[in-house]
Amino acid sequence: MFPISEKARRSVLNQAERLRLLSSTERDLIRLVHEPGFPRWVEQIKSIGGCAHPIYLAGRTTTRDALTGEVLRHYDTSEETGGRMPVRCRNRRETRCEPCSYLHAGDTFHLVRSGLLGGKGVTDGVQRHPRLFVTLTAPSFGAVHRAGGPDGAVCRPRRDGGTCEHGRPVGCGTKHTDEDSAVGQPLCRDCYDYPGHVLWHASAGTLWNRYCHMLRRHLATSAGITQTRLGEYLKVSFAKVAEYQKRGAVHFHAVIRLDGPAGPSSPPVLWATTELLSDAVRSAAESVEVHTPYSPATGEYVIGWGAQIDVHPISSDAFTESSAVTDSAVAAYVAKYVSKSVGDAGGIDYRITDFDSIRLAPVNTHLRALMAVCWRLGGLKELGALNLRSWAHTLGYRGHVLTKSRQYSTTYGALRTVRADYQNGGTLALEVQDRATESAWRYVGSGHTPAEADIAYGIAEDLANLREFRREMIAEGWTYRA
Numbered sequence: 001m002f003p004i005s006e007k008a009r010r011s012v013l014n015q016a017e018r019l020r021l022l023s024s025t026e027r028d029l030i031r032l033v034h035e036p037g038f039p040r041w042v043e044q045i046k047s048i049g050g051c052a053h054p055i056y057l058a059g060r061t062t063t064r065d066a067l068t069g070e071v072l073r074h075y076d077t078s079e080e081t082g083g084r085m086p087v088r089c090r091n092r093r094e095t096r097c098e099p100c101s102y103l104h105a106g107d108t109f110h111l112v113r114s115g116l117l118g119g120k121g122v123t124d125g126v127q128r129h130p131r132l133f134v135t136l137t138a139p140s141f142g143a144v145h146r147a148g149g150p151d152g153a154v155c156r157p158r159r160d161g162g163t164c165e166h167g168r169p170v171g172c173g174t175k176h177t178d179e180d181s182a183v184g185q186p187l188c189r190d191c192y193d194y195p196g197h198v199l200w201h202a203s204a205g206t207l208w209n210r211y212c213h214m215l216r217r218h219l220a221t222s223a224g225i226t227q228t229r230l231g232e233y234l235k236v237s238f239a240k241v242a243e244y245q246k247r248g249a250v251h252f253h254a255v256i257r258l259d260g261p262a263g264p265s266s267p268p269v270l271w272a273t274t275e276l277l278s279d280a281v282r283s284a285a286e287s288v289e290v291h292t293p294y295s296p297a298t299g300e301y302v303i304g305w306g307a308q309i310d311v312h313p314i315s316s317d318a319f320t321e322s323s324a325v326t327d328s329a330v331a332a333y334v335a336k337y338v339s340k341s342v343g344d345a346g347g348i349d350y351r352i353t354d355f356d357s358i359r360l361a362p363v364n365t366h367l368r369a370l371m372a373v374c375w376r377l378g379g380l381k382e383l384g385a386l387n388l389r390s391w392a393h394t395l396g397y398r399g400h401v402l403t404k405s406r407q408y409s410t411t412y413g414a415l416r417t418v419r420a421d422y423q424n425g426g427t428l429a430l431e432v433q434d435r436a437t438e439s440a441w442r443y444v445g446s447g448h449t450p451a452e453a454d455i456a457y458g459i460a461e462d463l464a465n466l467r468e469f470r471r472e473m474i475a476e477g478w479t480y481r482a
Contacts, residue, residue: 037081050460059441113331115409142192184246201396
C-alpha cells in the first residue's frame with residue numbers, strides 16, 4: 001500500500017472545502033451533468049420548449065396495423081433517463097411557465113383569428129358577417145387613483161377640494177404614471193365598497209350568461225320576432241377573455257359575431273346588420289342584472305355592468321388597411337391577455353388556505369383587503385354557494401379566463417392535435433384510419449430540481465431568442481430555413 005503524500009492529502013481536503021462552499025444549486029448542477037443520461041434529458045427538455053414545470057410520465061405506447069396486427073411503432077420509457085418522459089405542463093399563466101403560456105397564447109390567437117378570418121374548419125365567409133369587439137367593465141365601487149395616460153392628465157382634479165365623510169380628500173392633483181404604485185388604490189378605503197366588489201366578481205360568470213340571453217332577446221325584439229324564432233334567422237357566436245384592471249376588478253373583452261341559422265357556414269339574414277348588433281349589445285348591457293343571495297351582513301346586491309362600454313366594428317384584414325380594429329389586431333389583443341392573471345395586477349396566482357396567508361401575502365393593501373373580505377364573506381352560510389374562500393386569491397372571480405360559444409371556431413384540443421400531427425410528419429390521420437394504438441401511462445412526478453430549473457430556463461430563453469431572430473429575418477425579407 002502506497003502512502004498518501006501531503007500534497008495529495010491537501011488536494012482532497014481543498015476539494016472537499018470547495019464543494020462545501022458551493023451553493024445547493026451548484027452542487028446539484030455538478031451531480032446533474034455527471035449523470036449518464038444528461039444529454040438525453042437535455043434533448044427531452046428542448047422538445048418541450050424548456051417547460052418550467054414539466055409533468056413526468058412512465059409507461060408505453062404501441063402502434064399496430066389494424067388489419068394485420070403488425071407492430072409499427074413501440075415506445076417505452078424504461079429505455080429513457082430515469083425511466084420517465086417529460087411532457088408540457090400547459091399552464092397558460094406567464095408567471096408560472098413562460099414557454100407554455102407562449103404556446104397557449106399562440107393557440108388562442110389562431111382560435112380567435114379563425115373565427116374572424118376563417119380557417120381551422122371555419123369558412124372564410126365569416127369575414128362578411130357582422131362582428132363587434134366589445135369591452136364590458138365592472139361598475140365603480142369607489143374612487144381610485146388613475147394614471148394620466150399619454151396626455152399626463154391630473155388624477156382627480158377638484159377645484160374646491162373637499163373631503164369625504166371620513167375626512168379624506170375626494171380629489172387628487174397628482175399626475176400618476178402607469179407604473180405608479182398608487183394607481184388603482186382607493187382614495188378612501190372606508191368609502192370603498194369591498195363587499196360589492198367581491199360579490200360582483202363572484203357573480204360575473206352568471207352576469208355574462210344572463211347577458212348572452214338578454215342579447216338574443218334584444219336582437220329578436222329589434223327584428224319584430226319572438227326569441228324562440230330567432231334561431232331560424234341567425235345564431236350569436238362569441239369568444240371573450242377576462243382581464244384584471246389595476247383596481248383589481250375584472251372586465252371582459254369579447255368578439256361577438258352574427259351567423260346564419262346553420263352557423264358560420266351560412267350568412268345571417270339581410271336585416272341582421274352591424275348597426276343592429278351594436279344597438280342590441282348596448283341595450284342588453286344596460287338592462288341585464290343579477291341578484292346576489294341575501295345575507296344580513298351584506299343585504300342583496302344588484303349586479304350589472306359598469307357605465308363604460310366600448311363597442312367597435314371589426315374590419316377584415318383583407319378589405320381594409322386604415323382601421324386599427326382588424327381581425328389580426330383583435331386576435332393578438334385577446335391572445336396577449338389570455339396568458340395574464342391576477343398576479344399581473346399585483347395579486348398572487350396560488351390558492352389561499354388560511355387567513356394568516358392573506359396577512360402575509362406579497363400584495364398591496366387594497367388587494368389584501370379584497371382577499372380578506374372574500375375570506376370573511378366565504379364564512380357566511382348564506383353565501384356558501386359562492387365558494388369565496390376557495391377563490392380569495394382571484395379576489396372572488398370564479399370564471400375561466402377565456403370562454404367561447406361552441407360554433408365560434410375551433411378548439412384548443414383540435415389545435416394541439418394538428419400540431420402533434422405536424423411534429424409527427426403528418427401521419428396522424430393515417431394512423432387513426434389504418435392503425436390501432438395501445439397506451440398505458442402513469443404519473444410519476446413533476447417539476448425540476450434547482451439545477452434542472454436553471455438549465456430549462458436557459459433552453460427556453462435560447463428558443464425565445466431564436467424566435468425573435470426569425471421574426472427579424474422575415475421582416476427584413478430573408479428566407480429562414482431550419
